[in-house]
Amino acid sequence: MKLQEALHKLKEQGVRLTPQRQEVLRILIEEAGGEEHLSAEEIWRLVRKRYASISFDTIYRTLNLFVRCGLASELDFPDGCRRFEFAGNGHHHHLVCLKCGRAEELAFCPEDCLIRAQFEKPGFKITGHAFKIYGYCPKCQQVSDGSSHHS
Amino acid sequence: MKLQEALHKLKEQGVRLTPQRQEVLRILIEEAGGEEHLSAEEIWRLVRKRYASISFDTIYRTLNLFVRCGLASELDFPDGCRRFEFAGNGHHHHLVCLKCGRAEELAFCPEDCLIRAQFEKPGFKITGHAFKIYGYCPKCQQVSDGSSHHS
DNA sequence: TCCTAGATCAGAATTATTCCTATGTACCAG
C-alpha cells in the first residue's frame, strides 16, 4: 500500500519516522484520498484527533520536509493559503473554483510547452511547471452570485 | 499613449482619478515597462518618491481596484508575496527563477488545453488560467548553489 | 464654489508561516 511505500522512501532518505510525521503522511494519503487538497490548518485539525498536542510548527515543518523529499506537492490556490497533496498519484494540474476553492484534477498537461520554453529561453534550467485553470464549478454557478459578481 | 488610455478606461468605469491612483498606474506602465513584476512594497517605494505620505493600504486598495477593473494582473510567484503587472500588454505566461524570483514572459500559451478542459469537465465555467514554468535563470546557475541544492 | 460619496492616512488587527528554546525521542552503537 502507498503509505508503506512512502514511509520506506522517507527512511531511505535518512529521515526519522516520528509518529507525527507518519500521521501527517497517512492523512495526506488516506483522508485526502486524491479528492481534497488540504490546507495546513485542515491537516492540523485532522492530526490533532490522534495527537492532540501537535503544534502548527510541526505541521509546517513536516509538510515542507515532505515537499523536499518529493512526497508532497504544494499548491497555491488563490484563497490566501497553501494547500498540500500527496505526490504519489502522478503528475497533474488543476481546475480551481474561484468561489469555493475546491480543485479538480486534470488528466492532461501542457508539457509540449516546456520544449517550446526551452527553445525560446535556452539558458534557463527548467525544473518544474504549474498549470491552473480558474472558473466556477457547477455548484457555485447555481448560487446567485457565483457567475454575476464583478468585484 | 497607454497611460491616457488606461486613465480613460478607469473614468468610464466611474472610478475616481486621484493623484495616488494615477501615480500607481503610471508606475505600473512606465517604471515597470513590461520588464519587471513589482511587489506591493516595490510599488510603494516608487510612489513615495512623489507622494511621500502614501500608505500601504492605499497601494493595496489601488492595486486590487486595478485588478477588478482589468487594468492590472496579479501574479503569485513562490517568494511569498503577490506581484502586479499592467494588463495592457497582452496575455502571456511566465518563466520564473526559483532563486532570484525574476520572471520572464513567454510568447506562447497552452490555450488548446482550455478546450480540452471544457470537454473533460463540461459544467465548469472557465474564466481564466495561469501557466508558470519554474527553474533557474542563467545568472543564478552560475552562483554555486543555484543548481545543486535539494531544499 | 459647495457638498458629499468615496478616498486617504496612520496605525492597529488579522492571518499564514517561521523562529526560538527548552524538552522529548528515534535510532544507532555497544
Place this chain on the structure above:
DNA sequence: CTGGTACATAGGAATAATTCTGATCTAGGA
C-alpha cells in the same frame, strides 16, 4: 536491551503580507 545524542517537538513569540478601523480629506458633479 540500553544509553547517548543528534535531531524533532511543543508552545509561544516573531515576522511579514495584507486588510480593517475611524478620523480626516478631496474629486468631481450640482
